[in-house]
Amino acid sequence: MREPLISVRDLQVHFHTHAGVVHALNGVSFDLYPGEILGLVGETGCGKSVTGLALLGLIPPPGQVVGGEIRYRGQNILTLPPAQMRALRGGKIAMIFQDPAAALNPVFTVGEQMELVTRRHRRMGREAARRQAAEVLRSVGMPEPERILDTYPHELSGGMQQRVMIAMALSCGAEVLVADEPTTALDVTIQAQILDLLVDLKRTRGLSILLITHNLGVVAETCDRVAVLYAGFIVETGPTGAIFQSMKHPYTQGLLAAIPHPSSRGRPLQAVPGTVPDGLQLPPGCLFHPRCPFAWDRCRQERPVLREVADGHQVACHLYAGEAER
């Protein structure tokens, strides 16, 4: 059995606000293996980004990890001293964001920003850092890297800016890349280029990627495995092929049925009724039961746990509890 590179267990994050305690993550567990792309899917407010930020120890206040652990190569990074966490963040674990224009500093050139990372993390000299930066830029498919180093972010297109972000993330030898909606702000033709690059980096460098997205199409085309997040809880996880072939959780099924598809033309789409629960007041029992067409008494009282229904395919739903118990 392969050892996971990152292993998240029962992660709980609360935000203490004036209105009360917002339950952002309510027991998130998943593994990220070396050289795979794991898709973390869900709708607005389901906790995808908070999960990504937690991996880098970047939960913004008033957010707080109140339970669970995140293990990187067996070590719980939630208890690391700040200096060691800083070395890990941007070193072995790096992150890219939805809006590269907002993530890059507009007043420094691409080269200055990229060199800063390696000079900090790897104590490189200015010359070496610049050579290294040009090299990484080339490896992410940037033409004329030497010239790009002297440009400012606003001179680059959105796709190019995202390539710079990826290059910066890789420049210290990252093993894990947390990509938070990396193509959502980009046009489809550019999105295709960036997704291709991510798949390529996985193949050639053995990079492990946590791809956070709301787009099931992106998942189907790039991810090896998927985890579906609903109200800060993983409701279903498994290999991409298995998930798309036989989705088990009513929420996952609803999510896919809601997407317009060539075969849905001329017919109404199947919308998931209701709205995502408020993190201030989570429903008792299964978090999805108020919107679930199959809910019964047990769903209103008892929170289901993830159970294996097929090889590597786990579902948190009472509908499938019988199969596992029998």
Place this chain on the structure above:
Amino acid sequence: MTEPLVQARQLTKHYVLRGGLFSRRQVVRALHWVDLTVYPGETFGVVGESGCGKTTLGRCLLRLVEPTFGEVLFRGENLLQLDRETLRQRRRYFQMLFQNPYLSLDPRMNVLNLVGEPLVTHTDLRGRALAERVAALLERVGLSADHLYRYPHEFSGGQLQRIAIARALALNPLFVVLDEPTSALDVSVQAQILNLLKELQAELGLTYLFISHDLSVVQHVSDRIAVMYLGRVVEVGTTEGIFYDARHPYTQALISSTPIPDPQARRSRVILQGSVPSPLNPPPGCSFHPRCAQALPLCATEEPRLVDVGDGHLVACHRAG
């Protein structure tokens, strides 16, 4: 053949960037020489990437921005030649629904005033009768009279878009421009809104111009589709014609870049190199030629015109036709 409801002829919008002391005056060609025809009762989809001019097209058709050149015929009447008062009277027949209801609805107005505003402007409804009419509209879009005195911040994005729809439909318009109406929403809510728009269309006999960057949404809702690139229409056809028999290399690339939520369907992808050029300095000839894998020498010099390749399927490409 039915009479067209809306027609654009050579519709053009150029924005002049005033040059600084040392820089030349520059012109952005946001919309260039666009011809299109929308028939009553249909949903006409407009797709393209950011900056292709699809929003400018929608706004020019409703004369929300003043086109630089061209004609917009609404039931045969040129909107661009109407005086202020006649235009104001005509406005009740065409409405627009915007992408982001958080921005398009005034946060300081309650639902009654938001939805009732067009009725106050164009009709004599006031007081109780107005409130009743607004309540009926709210119920039609899946809300209720309980919401009349609430403010936008009390609603979710999907509910706000329902309010915006009620406002757009308050005057029984004939033609509605939907500018990315579901792009700010999650898929499960998007499905609710798309279903509502379809129901309302069937019930009220509406004609839609549906602008979106999302091909699967456009495919789902449209009867006919126009594909835009750098301010120009490069292909027009029926939804089947565009998705199963795309002739323009850009349309083909756009379709093949769109991720499909089915791992079995992994196709050979045409991945375009580079990005959309700036509309400030569009390439000469066919504006797509620098990214086109099939470009001919002719493409760099001469701009292709939209030609009919059969059954009203129009393509602007030297390779087609």
